Amino acid sequence: MLRRGAATFALVLFFLAWGAGGASAAGSQDLWPNGAAGSRANTEWRTSSYGGGLLLRRTLLKVFLNTGEVLDLGSSAIGQGSSDIIVWNPGLVTGPIGTEDVSAAPSFSCNGQRAGVQGQITLRAQELAGPDTIPAGGVAGGYFPCHYAAPSTGIYNIAFTGPAGFALVPDADGTIGADVALANANDTSAAQGTSVAAWDATVRSSLASTTNITGRVFTYYLTLFTGGNGLPVFPTVYAVTGDGYRYQVDLRGMDPNGWVSYGNQRGFLNSDGATPLYHDAVATGAGSPGQLTNIQGGVTFDLPSFPLFFEPPSNATITALGLPLAPTAPVMTSLAFVGNLGGNTSLVNSGGTFTYASNVPGVYEIVISRDGVNFDPTLPANRVLRGVRPAGAQTVSWDGKDNSSTFFPVGSYQVHARFHGGEYHFPMIDVENDTQGGPTITLLNPPGGCPALVGGCTAGFYDDRAYMTLNGTVVDLGNTVGNVLCGNNPPA
Numbered sequence: 001m002l003r004r005g006a007a008t009f010a011l012v013l014f015f016l017a018w019g020a021g022g023a024s025a026a027g028s029q030d031l032w033p034n035g036a037a038g039s040r041a042n043t044e045w046r047t048s049s050y051g052g053g054l055l056l057r058r059t060l061l062k063v064f065l066n067t068g069e070v071l072d073l074g075s076s077a078i079g080q081g082s083s084d085i086i087v088w089n090p091g092l093v094t095g096p097i098g099t100e101d102v103s104a105a106p107s108f109s110c111n112g113q114r115a116g117v118q119g120q121i122t123l124r125a126q127e128l129a130g131p132d133t134i135p136a137g138g139v140a141g142g143y144f145p146c147h148y149a150a151p152s153t154g155i156y157n158i159a160f161t162g163p164a165g166f167a168l169v170p171d172a173d174g175t176i177g178a179d180v181a182l183a184n185a186n187d188t189s190a191a192q193g194t195s196v197a198a199w200d201a202t203v204r205s206s207l208a209s210t211t212n213i214t215g216r217v218f219t220y221y222l223t224l225f226t227g228g229n230g231l232p233v234f235p236t237v238y239a240v241t242g243d244g245y246r247y248q249v250d251l252r253g254m255d256p257n258g259w260v261s262y263g264n265q266r267g268f269l270n271s272d273g274a275t276p277l278y279h280d281a282v283a284t285g286a287g288s289p290g291q292l293t294n295i296q297g298g299v300t301f302d303l304p305s306f307p308l309f310f311e312p313p314s315n316a317t318i319t320a321l322g323l324p325l326a327p328t329a330p331v332m333t334s335l336a337f338v339g340n341l342g343g344n345t346s347l348v349n350s351g352g353t354f355t356y357a358s359n360v361p362g363v364y365e366i367v368i369s370r371d372g373v374n375f376d377p378t379l380p381a382n383r384v385l386r387g388v389r390p391a392g393a394q395t396v397s398w399d400g401k402d403n404s405s406t407f408f409p410v411g412s413y414q415v416h417a418r419f420h421g422g423e424y425h426f427p428m429i430d431v432e433n434d435t436q437g438g439p440t441i442t443l444l445n446p447p448g449g450c451p452a453l454v455g456g457c458t459a460g461f462y463d464d465r466a467y468m469t470l471n472g473t474v475v476d477l478g479n480t481v482g483n484v485l486c487g488n489n490p491p492a
Contacts, residue, residue, distance in 0.1 A: 025072075025130025026217040027200035030310035031235040032180045034128055038253060039178045039231035040187075041224035042195035045161045047171045050260055050291045050429050051301040055098040055221060057260065057291075061158040062307075063201055063217045064317040065150035070207055072131035072145035073110055075160050076182070076198040078119040080190045082165025085110035085119065085146060085199075090154030097220045098303050102159065110146035119146040124182040127198045134207040143200070147207060155320060160199045163190040173258070176227045195225050215314030220304040221262035229255055229432055238309040238444075239263045243360055244324035245422030246313070246445045252438025256431040262304035265363065265388060267425030271298030271471040275386050276363060276425075278377075279467045280485055282476045290430045296476060297469035306424065329447040330421035331359045334393070337415065349407045351400035354385070356417060361390045363420040370402065372414040378467070380404040380481065405472060422446075 032040050046057040065071060077083035087108035095101040110119045121127050125141045132142030150156065159166070162174060174193025177184025187197040203213040226233065232253040239247045242265060268277040277299060287293030292301075307313070307321060315325055335356045339346030346352045354366055363386060370381040377384035383402045400407050426441065443450065443457040450456035466479035476485055 025200050025202040025212055026214065026310055027127075027130075027202070028196075028198045029127045029130070029200070031237075036180050036234060037232075038180070038234045039226055040180045040182075040197060041178070041226045041231075041233050041235075041256075042162075042174065042176050042192060042197050043160060043199060044195045044223040044225050044258070045159060045166070045168070046194045046223070047168050048291070049099075051295075052287070052293045053099070054301045054303065055260060055262075055429070057223050057258070059160070059219055059221070059223050060093070060100060060102070061160070061201060061217060061219050063156050063158060063203065064154070064314075064320045065156055065203060065216070066153045066316075067150055068205075069150050069213065070204050070209075071148045071150065071156070071158075072200070072202040072204060073147065073158070074119045074121045074126075074131060074143045074145050074200045075196050076121045076127075076188045077160070077162045077192050077196045078110060078114065078121075078146075079117070080188070080192065081163030082161070083163045083192075083196070084159075084161050084166065086159045086161070086166070087148050088157040090152065090156060093157040096303060097305065100157075102157070107156075108148040113146050116144075118144045120144070121198045121200060122182075122188050124180075127182060127200070130200060130212065131202050131204075133210060138208065138210045145200070145202075158201055160196045162192045162195045164194045168194055173225070173227070176225065178226045178228070178231050213314070214311050215309060216317050217311075218307040218309045218313065218317065220307060221260055222308055223258070223260045224256075225258040226256065229257055231255065232436060237261075238312055239306050239424060239426070240309070240313055240318055240321075240323055241265065241306050241327075241422055241424050242323065243362065243421060244318075244327035244445075245424065245443060247424055248442045248444055249308075249426060250438065250440045250442075252440055253434070253436030254428070254431055254438055255433035255435065256428075259428060259430045261308075261426065261428050263306035263308060263424055263426050264302050264304055265306070265423055265425065266302040267427055268295075269300045269302050271469040271473070273300055274388075275470065276302075276388075277469075278386075278461070279463050279465070279475070281427075282485060292429060297473040298471050299469060299475070301427075302425075327422055327445060327447050328360050330362055330419045332364070332417060332419040333357050335415070335417050346400065348410050349400060351398035354396040354398060354415075354417075355393065356396075356419075357393045358389070358391055358419050360421060361388075363388050363423050364394070364396065364417065365420065366396060366398075366415060366417045368398070368402075368408070369414050369416070370408070375414075375416045378403070378463070378465075378482075380468075383408075404468070 089107040092104040126143040129141040131145035266276040283289035284294040339352040366385040453459035
């Protein structure tokens with residue numbers, strides 16, 4: 001028979017994944033502020049996808065507006081080809097995040113309003129200055145914006161389309177400048193194709209106001225395109241988790257070509273489609289590997305679920321999204337094991353049920369140690385159980401097996417459990433290189449202070465070793481569990 005020993009558990013504020021300054025307007029100038037190093041990446045609007053259709057290659061922006069507030073809009077693509085800036089009122093864009101249905105008639109089109117240079121951002125100085133007032137002259141050097149007054153309070157959706165337009169026929173890469181200074185002719189011409197080099201979405205109380213209302217614009221997934229490698233980027237974004245933790249994410253010189261970044265609670269999912277993986281996802285050779293059309297081991301995407309802001313988020317926006325303004329530290333209590341023979345005892349080659357309670361929703365982790373000393377959740381001889389559960393009393397089933405699918409022998413076994421508050425995964429899809437030490441993620445509002453981890457509020461977790469999924473498949477194929485995954489040499 002199998003007897004469980006006395007359970008112990010550790011509680012941590014656990015977060016996964018990865019400067020800030022004032023902003024004069026909300027948009028690309030937040031990603032590439034004055035003095036920004038490196039290269040520029042254009043925002044994309046395309047019909048191709050990542051993960052076999054789970055995540056479209058486009059940036060659908062969102063903004064919280066109160067009734068009567070004005071949304072000023074402009075881009076470097078306006079006036080070129082079929083480009084436009086489209087706004088949908090609350091409730092018109094539906095469907096799951098990543099593949100939203102945007103077929104509803106737009107509530108506003110910049111092309112339907114504009115005349116002359118209205119809506120055009122053609123100079124770096126205009127991008128940095130933001131929108132001028134109407135009548136003109138309130139903001140020195142500002143661009144002449146398209147504008148939309150909110151008819152009701154709520155979350156609006158915005159699409160900035162490149163010269164290739166909304167329908168994107170064909171869906172092809174643009175030829176872009178990738179320069180922060182917007183000095184390349186391709187930055188403001190039809191060469192942008194399916195992308196936009198500079199864009200702005202600024203909230204003000206009126207057309208005549210010069211005061212920007214910050215922290216309102218966000219997205220759930222950010223698709224960007226530099227046009228090649230050897231073009232490192234240094235943008236900063238801000239994330240808010242479902243339980244109210246706020247993070248600053250600094251890419252610090254990542255070197256992708258075209259890629260998508262987003263945030264969620266579970267990252268990639270194991271072969272059961274529910275358990276957080278805590279590993280890299282590795283594509284098979286079928287389909288389009290760069291877009292993770294097919295993933296080894298039955299691994300799948302978890303969809304984006306946390307908003308990404310381009311400046312520190314406002315409390316009004318966080319409240320409108322139904323998120324708490326401040327996080328609550330997680331507390332896990334009443335950990336116990338019930339075997340199939342009663343008490344904490346089970347027959348050999350069988351498992352049992354763990355029970356616990358938590359004060360907040362989040363991710364649990366239970367590690368059963370083979371030797372009672374090493375509680376490494378990745379050790380083949382141990383067993384790790386993970387999942388996402390609501391607050392309150394919970395049960396977790398165990399089949400009696402270790403991580404290599406071998407039954408535990410007769411004995412007594414120690415258990416460690418912990419509950420993750422503020423868990424934040426930041427998947428980066430199709431990023432080829434990172435040679436400058438990033439990204440860096442900083443927890444901004446830890447309840448009770450920074451967690452007791454090496455690195456404190458900048459601590460994170462990353463595992464690029466080969467592994468076995470729950471269905472018994474070793475990732476990557478031909479490698480040995482625990483060895484480093486395959487990689488490519490960085491660009492010269």
